[in-house]
Amino acid sequence: MGEMTTFDRIVTRNEEMHECLQIAQTAAMADVTVLIFGENGTGKNLLAQAIHTASRRRSGPFIPVNCTALTETLLESELFGHVRGAFTSADRDRRGKFELADGGTLFLDEIGDMSASAQAKMLRAVEEKEFEPVGSEKTVHADVRIVAATNRDLPGLVKGGTFREDLYYRLNEVVLRVPPLRERREDIPELVRVFVEEGNRKFGKSVRGASNVTMDYLLRHEWPGNVRELRSLIHYGVLMTRRDVVWLEDLSWRIHLGRPPHDGAGAAPGSPGGEDDLSLDSVDHRHVERVLTITTGNKKRACELLGISRPTLNRMLRRWGSPHAPSAGEPDEGEGEEPVPTEGRS
Ligand SMILES: Nc1ncnc2c1ncn2[C@@H]1O[C@H](COP(=O)(O)OP(=O)(O)OP(=O)(O)O)[C@@H](O)[C@H]1O
Ligand SMILES: [Mg+2]
Incomplete structure (x- = not known):
């Protein structure tokens, strides 16, 4: 927090990723809606923030909203605000994220999880830059730039009828795809360097890097949790190691924990x-x-x-x-x- 995220904080040597960043930088200046596709932990948040920082709205607010895990009413009230008495728990007026993002960027994370009625309201808010808070008849105006992200197959959701086609086409003025880490393994060494430094600062250590054997493992791993998984594993290694480089042994407990535990007594034949x-x-x-x-x-x-x-x-x-x-x-x-x-x- 505090410090603004810029494009140069996004580490990569991968060609597809470079292309993605180039398009993102151009789009950032133009105030168009950007839709980011990518698996969990690939860096969608980071990219959305970098877009905001590179835009003309950089001195305005960057407001993230996670569209998952909120009931329909709560999401609508989160986005558009509500007036007192609009629903049971609404004991006073509240401004929504859309209004709070006035003059800045609204980052709609996990957009694929948005309910049908929130989608309808969102379409109008994006097109007309106006909406009504839940339970209110007063129209609110807000000048907002939308960046949205999802790890889901949005075109598939459109075909299946759970995501509005008109909203989809309104959001995808520029589409970015962040490749998963396993498709850009050449990024791993540099990311490790960055995350070792972070770990050193976080834990007051002076680890120099990863051993050859560790790097070999890191380069082979599938990374289902992408960059977030790598970052967390490296921080762990920096904390745990007693050497000046992270050995695979320092990580083995953590790597091993990912497997189902075997108990001694009822051990299957062939298990230790x-x-x-x-x-x-x-x-x-x-x-x-x-x-x-x-x-x-x-x-x-x-x-x-x-x-x-x-x-x-x-x-x-x-x-x-x-x-x-x-x-x-x-x-x-x-x-x-x-x-x-x-x-x-x-
Ligand atoms: N290219 C990168 N360079 C440096 N750090 C990165 C990079 N990509 C991701 N990170 C770091 O990895 C972590 C996960 O990134 P982020 O939260 O942006 O992913 P995400 O795609 O939004 O994940 P989710 O889908 O789970 O929300 C963050 O700590 C972020 O700073
Ligand atoms: Mg995210």
Whole structure:
């Protein structure tokens, strides 16, 4: 908060993303409505704020509204305000976000979740720049620029009849698509650098970055939670590490927690014993399964991380009856391969 978000805060080396930012910058100046598509955590909020800051309205307010999780009446009152007595809990007049955004930008987040009646009212508000608060007959004028965002398939919602076509065409004067992180992995190293710095400031640390092995994992991960997931994982690593770079080991607990827990007593065949079984074999088993999770089942990579050969790994997996064990007849590929220890070399 406080500090204004500008386009140069948006880190990227990806071509599609650069194109998106270029279009956004041009649109920002022109006061047109912008519709942003993108999965959760891809940076839609950041982009909306950057558009506002780059626009002629930068000294006006930037007002975000989340259209999810509000009942129909509450969303309408949130957007357009209400007069006292308009509904049960309305004990006094209240100005809506549309009015508060006068002279600035109204950011409609999760626009796909807006109810039909809010959509109707929104259409008129966007077109005529006027509306009536809930329960009022007095028309209010507000000069508002709309930026909207959604992670849903809005054209699909239009086809299915849950989103008004006229509103859709009114909102999509400029359309931006923010690609998911897995489609722009080249952004990961620079994002890590930025988030390590944030983590250092947040936790008063002086971590220099991520180890090679950590970076290798970060570059392979699918990132269902996109940039937000990466940011939160890196902050965690910066907090937890006792070294000057984040090792994969510093993250392993957190990465591991994403999997369903296995309990020792009722453990399925092939799953490691409980955490309180301290025999070396059981600890080995848990560790190996954890590394296989990190490498998303890639045994060659797991061998490199573990510093063991492929036949050794397969022998262990067979002994434990692991689901990762090679099936009968499958050859022990990678025979005689040298283990490649990489951790700590960064
Ligand atoms: N390209 C980027 N460079 C730097 N930080 C980024 C970038 N993209 C996203 N972030 C950061 O990642 C986090 C998530 O971004 P943001 O809240 O904008 O995503 P979103 O698409 O609005 O997510 P949601 O759909 O869940 O609302 C924020 O902390 C944001 O600052
Ligand atoms: Mg958002």
